[in-house]
Amino acid sequence: MLIQGYKLELVSPACDPGTARWSAFARLEDDIRAVLPYLNAIWAGAIYGHAAGYLTWQMGSRAVSVRPRELAVSNLADKDEAEAVVAQLVETINDVWERRDEIAPRTRRRERLRALDVYRLLPGGNCKTCGEPTCFIFANKLAAGQVTVAACTLLYTDEHQGQRAQLLALLDAAA
Template sequence: MAGHAEVKLVSNAMANTTRRKIMNLLLEMDLSKEDIGKAVGQSMLDYHLQILQQAGLIKIENNVASLTDFGRNFLESKGEKSERIEIRDARPVEVVEVKQLLPCIADTTKFRIIARMDPPLGGALKALEPLFPRGRYSERIGALIIQKGTVLITLYGTGNVTMTMIRDEAHAREILEELKRTINDAIEKGVTPAPKEKVRVDPMEVYRYLPGTNCRECGEQSCYSFAIRLVSGEVGLEKCKPLQEDKYATRLEHLRSLLAYL
């Protein structure tokens, strides 16, 4: 059991708004000090990180910060959520990087792209959700997930953007510019529209990213049957044993994003 001194350190660390934001960012993913500074500001950043380290909530190795097991357990036990930012308080974004990575697993003629928008939008992403008919904010990964035709876009609060089923870099830039215009228009107006009814995920969309082995290890007769149960929320992705293999890592990542609609 933690002593009085340890409890006091943690209480002091989490009493500050900036430090709470840092903790919630690290709940999504490990981040460099530079990325944290972009998200929360550079003012007294080293001091805030030092306080969190002294409380045993985070660790920093090779200039990259991550939650300790204690820090992660603390957030989960307290039910901490990403702090919301009003859309009127957000700053306009710019596309600062587009990089082509690998061919898509589902269609090797298409590409998976990673890009970056700056400044990071953080908790303002939740307020932007209604702008996109096929968009949903995921608390679990701290990202706004948008489907545009066959393209799946994941915009993280940290500023990173991933896209799948992209034709080429020009196609990626076209979508990013449209995304930027939509976001910046909302920021300029300071308001977002009322929430729209979400479109359900089609089981066939899910099926395309399953291994397709029909191995029946999940207890279903086929991968398509398993896809139907996934969409209905009756089973989780962990039931598909082949999907946990390293060679299916990209498919698993895509399915996690896709199923965030549900």
């Protein structure tokens, strides 16, 4: 088992003291840096810094951050919920560690895909060929993973070759 034990702390965000929602910090007895590339490989949308040793991930309505000796989870109602959510997270991390031989670790940083960056590279003109009413809506859906880039057939014409290459590079960096 990778995480053998931890001490749980519950705090209200410094920027909003007295808030009804809490953040939990689990101070780990063990250094878990080695599991981060495996978590990065299987947690879709995680943001990972290999050299700095951190990983952040959106788990439903909660932001999760994993560091070598600390787990942090936001948006918790009370101590009971914090204990349950952190225990589940620890179980998940330990499970990934046990299965690491089946997972290809990923050390590459995953960039966040922003809808506005996608939008700037689309042909524009709101032609609706992709089935969306505007390029902006298409950009938002592409950034959210709800449509595929190939649906914008205009982008695949010679005229937009340069934009297409840039957009595919953006998508690759976010994959």
